[in-house]
Structures are given as C-alpha cells and as structure tokens.
Amino acid sequence: MIGDSEFDRDTALTRRGPGVYDIDLSAGWTIINAVNGGYLLAVLGRALADALPHPDPFTISAHYLTASQPGPAVVRTETVRTGRTLSTGQASLFQYDEQGDEVERIRVLASYGDLGALPDDVRTAATPPAMPPLDQCFGPQDGPSPVSGSSAITDRLMLKLDPATLGWALGSPSGKGEMRAWFGLADGRDADPLSLLLAVDALPPTAFELGLSGWVPTVELTVHVRHRPAPGPLRVSITTRNLAGGFLEEDAEVWDSQDRLVAQSRQLARVRLVNGG
Amino acid sequence: MIGDSEFDRDTALTRRGPGVYDIDLSAGWTIINAVNGGYLLAVLGRALADALPHPDPFTISAHYLTASQPGPAVVRTETVRTGRTLSTGQASLFQYDEQGDEVERIRVLASYGDLGALPDDVRTAATPPAMPPLDQCFGPQDGPSPVSGSSAITDRLMLKLDPATLGWALGSPSGKGEMRAWFGLADGRDADPLSLLLAVDALPPTAFELGLSGWVPTVELTVHVRHRPAPGPLRVSITTRNLAGGFLEEDAEVWDSQDRLVAQSRQLARVRLVNGG
Numbered sequence: 230m231i232g233d234s235e236f237d238r239d240t241a242l243t244r245r246g247p248g249v250y251d252i253d254l255s256a257g258w259t260i261i262n263a264v265n266g267g268y269l270l271a272v273l274g275r276a277l278a279d280a281l282p283h284p285d286p287f288t289i290s291a292h293y294l295t296a297s298q299p300g301p302a303v304v305r306t307e308t309v310r311t312g313r314t315l316s317t318g319q320a321s322l323f324q325y326d327e328q329g330d331e332v333e334r335i336r337v338l339a340s341y342g343d344l345g346a347l348p349d350d351v352r353t354a355a356t357p358p359a360m361p362p363l364d365q366c367f368g369p370q371d372g373p374s375p376v377s378g379s380s381a382i383t384d385r386l387m388l389k390l391d392p393a394t395l396g397w398a399l400g401s402p403s404g405k406g407e408m409r410a411w412f413g414l415a416d417g418r419d420a421d422p423l424s425l426l427l428a429v430d431a432l433p434p435t436a437f438e439l440g441l442s443g444w445v446p447t448v449e450l451t452v453h454v455r456h457r458p459a460p461g462p463l464r465v466s467i468t469t470r471n472l473a474g475g476f477l478e479e480d481a482e483v484w485d486s487q488d489r490l491v492a493q494s495r496q497l498a499r500v501r502l503v504n505g506g
Numbered sequence: 507m508i509g510d511s512e513f514d515r516d517t518a519l520t521r522r523g524p525g526v527y528d529i530d531l532s533a534g535w536t537i538i539n540a541v542n543g544g545y546l547l548a549v550l551g552r553a554l555a556d557a558l559p560h561p562d563p564f565t566i567s568a569h570y571l572t573a574s575q576p577g578p579a580v581v582r583t584e585t586v587r588t589g590r591t592l593s594t595g596q597a598s599l600f601q602y603d604e605q606g607d608e609v610e611r612i613r614v615l616a617s618y619g620d621l622g623a624l625p626d627d628v629r630t631a632a633t634p635p636a637m638p639p640l641d642q643c644f645g646p647q648d649g650p651s652p653v654s655g656s657s658a659i660t661d662r663l664m665l666k667l668d669p670a671t672l673g674w675a676l677g678s679p680s681g682k683g684e685m686r687a688w689f690g691l692a693d694g695r696d697a698d699p700l701s702l703l704l705a706v707d708a709l710p711p712t713a714f715e716l717g718l719s720g721w722v723p724t725v726e727l728t729v730h731v732r733h734r735p736a737p738g739p740l741r742v743s744i745t746t747r748n749l750a751g752g753f754l755e756e757d758a759e760v761w762d763s764q765d766r767l768v769a770q771s772r773q774l775a776r777v778r779l780v781n782g783g
Contacts, residue, residue, distance in 0.1 A: 276520055287725070287753075288569075288725060288726040288774045290569075290615060290728055292565075292567075292586070292594050292616075292617055294586065294587045294594055294636065295587070309571065309613055310571045310572070310610065315725065333586065333587065336566060336586055336594070337614060337615075338569055338615045338726055339569075340726060344751075347751035347752055347753075348751060349751070350750065350752065352716070352750060353749065353750050354682070354683060354747045354748075354749070355748055405631070406631060407549065410566075439629070448565060448592065449565040449728075451726075452773065453755060453772075454747060455753065456750065456751065457749065470632035470767075471631075471632055471767050472629040472630065472631070473627065473629060473732060473733065473767070474625060474628070475624055476624075476732065478730060493772075494729065495772055497565045499681035
C-alpha cells in the first residue's frame, strides 16, 4: 500500500508496462548535492516488490555506476527466478543524457520473500548498540549545517546522532570509524522493509569521524532485511574497520523499538585521501 | 595466468565467443554432496576477470538460484560499465536440463579494479583473529569424517580448524556462531584474489557450532577483496550474530601472513530448524 507520506510519495513509480516503471527522482533526498543512495535503493526495491511475486527484500545488492540527478528516470526489472518461498529479480535505474538516450545509474540483484511467513524463532546473539536516549542525541536542526552543499534529506528525516559520534561536526573527529543515530522519517511514517533500505545509508559517513572530508561515494551496497520493523524510532549503528587503499567498508545494523535486529548492511565506498596517507 | 594447480585447472574456462565461456564443473569441490559455493563464485570471478578490462574483483555479489552439479556448464557475461579505475559486470552460470535447455544456477553482479594500483595507505582498525598456531589446529584428515556425504573438497584444501570451533565435530557444539581456521590449497598454490572467493565459503558452517545440522544453503554471498594476499597460509574467521526466522548471516574475514585484512564477506543462508525452535 502506498501512503501519502513523503517517503511513499517520492518512491512511487508509474508502471509503463510489464517490468518498466517511470519516476521523477525527488530533489528532496539529496546530501552534499548527490541523490542519496539509500533513497535510490528504496526506489529500486519498490519496483522489484511490484514485479516479483514476493513482497519483501530479503537480500538486495546494488552497484552504483554513475551519479543520479533529481529528475526523470526509468526502472527496468527482470524476474530471474520464482520459487515457493524466495524469488530473485534484477533491476536497473536509467536516466537520460542530452540526446535522450538512457544512461544506467544503478544495477541491482535481489532475492525477495515474505517476512510475515518466517517462523518466529529468534536466536540473535548480537545486542543493540549502547546509545544515549533519543532526547540526549542531536540532529542537524540542533546546530548550524556542518557540511556545505544541499542537505535536503535532513528535512525528510528525524536523525539524532549519538554525541560520541558527533565530534566531526565540532572540528574534533574521534578517529574511530563509528556513526550512530536514532532514525525516523520526519513526517512520522513508521518504518517498513523498504524504508530500511534508506535507513542503512542515511547517516553521515563514518569517514567524517576518521578525519576525512568530502564525498564518500558508494560503490556497492548489500542489505539484508531480516524482520518487519516495529513502529517507533530505529537505532542505526555503523562501523568501519578497514579503511585502506582508498576504500572503506561501512557495516550498518538497524534495531527497532522491540530490540530486534531488523536489517544488516555492508557497503564498499571510495574515499579521497585528502588528509595525507 | 592460469597455472596447473588444482584450483586453476578446475576453474579454467574455455571461451566459446565474446562473453561466453564453457566449463566442466569439477566433482572435486563438493561438500555434503553439493558443489561448493565459493568454488562456483571463483569460476564466475574468473570469467569476469577475462571479460572486463580490470583484473581483480573488488566487490562481487552472487545470488544462488538452483543447486549446481558436477558436469557441463556455461557462463555468460555482460559488461555493464567500464570506467578508468572500476568496471562493472554481470555473469550467470547455467547448466542443462534433460531437454538440453539452459537452467540458471547463479547470477552475479561485480565491480572490478586493479588491486595493484591502489595507494598503500592502510588505516585498518580491525585486528587478526586470536587463533592458536597452525600446528595446534586440526583438519578433517586428523579424525574420522564428521559429516556424511561427499567431502571431496577437503582433499583440495589445507584446512586446520581452531579447536575452540571444533566442538561440533566431537558432539559438543559451543553454542557460539563462530568458525575459524588456517586455510590454504592442498597442492601449495599461493592465494590470489580469485582463490579468496573460495576461501570465504570453504569452512564448515557456523550453524554446526550453533547445534544445527544438515545443509545450510547460501542464498546470497557478497565478497569485498581489498588487497592481493601475500604468500603463505590465510586465517579465515567467520561469525554469525543473527540466527533468526530460519535464516542466518555468516561474516567472514580473511587475513594473510602479513596481517592484512585481504577480504571481507557476508552471506545470507537458510537453516533448517531441526533442533526445535
């Protein structure tokens, strides 16, 4: 069901024909002038949810080829295999060059299932991140904008960062590859499996706490959605342990208000080694 | 360069035409009667290394659709985008049904680069796993075969498990989702970026230490190859933290003899909840 929240409105697609969907990518989900990768993944995820016989992304991998811009785009999906409990699909998002030809921005491979059909056996050994309560965390609205360029996405989100991962905004990065925040949508829409695809890529880069600045473009992002999130704010905890050779990984965990580990992701991103090295 | 080691011989492909490669999948890399997923990923990885302008997998995601069998197979590749430092490609492995029609086994999306061209800036915060020395670890050759069915792959590998993750083989699983081993190829071939794709999926399942038995089929596997491995044995450390709803994730780290974190992977696998739950 597509509601009228900002997230639903801005990820809604118009089916042009079987497996082909049009969308006008919103300018409302940009960070540092780039359309946010998690928003784009949610757009592709919604297209595949329509195209495949199963409703929920279980595991979805995206390779980001060229930077997307706000404006017209088309998503083309392919059903790779349908099974009883899992289906696999592929999807690409294209935009248009000056001649009107399609240029591929992102290609995705994903396996979908029905989260509601999973047994309720939970043996999760991981525990939620240690974070201060929401009212002791801080968001972009609590201070001057610390990064130049458009940060329209911050108006779409309820984002309250753990003060222990805010040093970068005050000129004192911790040196540790960590970023943690309470996360929700600004208009109060509850989380769902598709909005989890946004949540894993919506925090500031861990690179900022590692003392690096500028754009940290995502090369590839894989998300595992493991449970429908309960209503209420999410906790997102991101860790980088392997900054080397001009690349880093960001591992994100998303925990819901029932202390369930609802999503796990890893992305490979490129860094510009501006600060020596 | 394809050498004459078992790994090179059994992952060698014959180019039929542009982007199309034939191979006879070896019966020598089976575990519990299934062709090992890491061996299959290495086959696809070798095809893409030939098809793309860049030699090394940087990030590669595979969705496993149907179980592969030893015997004839064809790999079809597609170049998605070529860039100066990264190229992206897609590849599928097919086998043949009784009518001789192609059945897709695995589909892969990957971005390739040149590991040799990366800057030598290393700020890895992660540290190698704490493990006993190789001569205090144990492999399948050191005791009776603990799992029924074909384990031909164990003859291809030098695999010495940390005793702390061997309880399952002695009827006393630890209850912790961990598996660690020293890893190499039995014929002494040094590791390289393609053999790392095998290494991340070549240990016994963490599910065994969690008290679960039987097949733990991989749904999806994503590997980041971050550095060319140095010669000598590798250390592979696998962790599962989210066994829930009939699925689990396995996070693998591969460390080389120079204490470099050369590869990181995560797979989503299905478990059969035989032991209650």
